[in-house]
Amino acid sequence: MAKKKKGPRQATGLKCKVCSNFNYITEYNKMNEQLKKQTTGESTFPLMKYCKRCRKSTEHVMSKKLK
Numbered sequence: 001m002a003k004k005k006k007g008p009r010q011a012t013g014l015k016c017k018v019c020s021n022f023n024y025i026t027e028y029n030k031m032n033e034q035l036k037k038q039t040t041g042e043s044t045f046p047l048m049k050y051c052k053r054c055r056k057s058t059e060h061v062m063s064k065k066l067k
């Protein structure tokens, strides 16, 4: 039987840093994120994403609140 594995994937929201508009919901791997920080010192976030309100690509940061 195949089991559903619950990995370290976390659902998170992405909101625009400029206008705080909640734009995306995404999943990210917590383990990969930590590993990346340890090895390269870089973080996946903030991400450059298109914001409808700003009508341009802006930095998007993680938002803990998921609706």
Ligand SMILES: [Zn+2]
Pocket: 016, 017, 018, 019, 020, 021, 051, 052, 053, 054, 055, 058
């Ligand atoms: Zn915006």
